[in-house]
Amino acid sequence: MRIGYYPGCSLKSSAREYEESVRALCAALDLELVEIPDWNCCGASSAHVMSADLALGLRTRNLAQAEAAGLDEVLTPCAACFSHLAEARMELADNPNKRQEVADFIGLPYSGRVRVLNVLAVLDRYRDRIAAKVKNPFRYKVACYYGCLLVRPPEVVQFDRPENPQSMDRLLEAVGAKPIPWACKTECCGASFSVTRTDVVANLSGRIVADAVKRNAAAIVVACPMCQSNLDLRRPEINQQLEQEHGIPVLYITQALGLALGIDPQQLGLQRHLVPVELPEPEPEVVTADDDDDDD
C-alpha cells in the first residue's frame, strides 16, 4: 500500500522522533509513505491571525501538490497540521468560487479530491496486522491522551468521538496495553503557548500529568508533536508548578506500537525525549478489568 505523507515542520526538527517512529512503524506494516513534493508549512496558529486567505492558501497548496502527485489520501501525523489541512478541505468543498480564488493565489489547480487522515485513522486500518506482529506485548497501563485537534471540531475532523474517543485505546489494547479510564483524554495541553505563555502550558499540562500519575499510568501516549513537547519538554515547568518530580514518560503512539512490534528503540527515537523513557516492570500477563484500578 502507498499513501501520501505530509510531515509538517515539527516532524523535521523538534519532533524528529515522531517522524522516525512513523516511518519505522509504517515500514514494518508495509505501508509506503509518499512525501508531498515541495510541501510548505501549514501556517500553524499564526497565519490565520494575520489573514484568513493566507492561512487557506498555505494549507491548500499542500493539498494541491498532493493532487498533482496523483495521491488520494494524505497521512498527516501532526494533529495541528491535520486539523488545518482538513479544515481547508472542508471550507473549499462546497465553495467553488473560493476554490478558484485560492487556486489563483497558489498558482495551482485544486479539485478537493485528496482526503486528509490523522495517524490514528490510518493505523486503525492496520490494527489486525499490528496485533499479529506483536513481539514484545506492551503490558503497561497507559493514559491515552488525544488532546484537542484530533477529535475537535467533529465536522472538520470527521473522526472518532469528541468527548470520549476510543481509537488510540483500541490500538494500544491490540498490543497488550491496558488503557486507564481518566479525566484528561481530550483536555487542552496549552497548545501553541509553549514559548509565549509557558505559565499557561505548565498549568494545563500539569493537570494532565498529575491525573495520569494519580491513576498509575506507566506512560502517557500522544499523537501530536505539540502535546508531546508540552508534556515532555516543559516537564521542568510542570513539575515546578505541581511541586513534585513526575518522571512519567510521554510516548508517541507510533513509538509505543513500534516497541511492541520489536522495533529498535533508537530507530523509534526514544533517546530524543527529555523525560527519559523508563518503563516499570510489565503488568502480569492476564490483567482483568477490575483488578487494580486503585483510586488513591
Place this chain on the structure above:
Amino acid sequence: MNRSLENAKKTTSLASQIQAATGIALHHCYQCGKCAAGCPVADTMDLPSCQVLRLLQYESPEFDRQVLQSEAIWLCLSCETCHTRCPQDIGTPKVMNFLRGEAMRLRLAHPRSKDTQAFHHAFLGSVGRHGRLYEIGMLMGYKLRTGHLLKDMALGSKLHEKGKLNLLPHAIEDKAALKRLFKQTLNNPDSKE
C-alpha cells in the same frame, strides 16, 4: 437614531464583519454559558468567551472596543471545546482569531499580548522566507522582538544535544509561489518581515 445611521452601525460593527468574513451569526448565541463552562482558560480571562459574544451582540462601538482591548481574545487556545459543545454551533475560536487580527490592525491589542504578537510575526516571517518553519531563526526573531534574550536558553541547548534542532533552514523549492501568496493575501506589509 435615524435609519441610515442604524444601517451604518450594522455594517461596521464587529458582529457584521465577523458574519461577512466567517459566516458565523453571533445573534444565534443564546448565552447558555456552556462554552465558558468547559473553557480551559476561562478562569484567567478578563472576559469569558460567552461574554465576548454577548458584548459583540450589542453592535455598539463602545463594547466592540472593549472586546478588542480585552486580554481574553489572546488567551484563547483554539482548543475547540466551546465550539464542539455549543448547542448553537458557534465557532468561537474563529471569532477569537478574527478579533485578534482586528485588534492588531487597529492597534488596540492588550499590552500583555505583545509577546504573542511578536511570536506570530516571527513565525510568519520565517515561513515567508523559507516556506517552512526554521525554528532557530524564528526563536531568534522572537527574542529580538521581545527582549526575552535568555529565556529557554538551557532548553535550546538540550534540544540541540538531542538532535532536535536544525542549524540551517530547509527551504522549499518554489519560494516564488510562496512570496506571491504572501503578497496577495497580506494587506499589512510589515507583518512580512
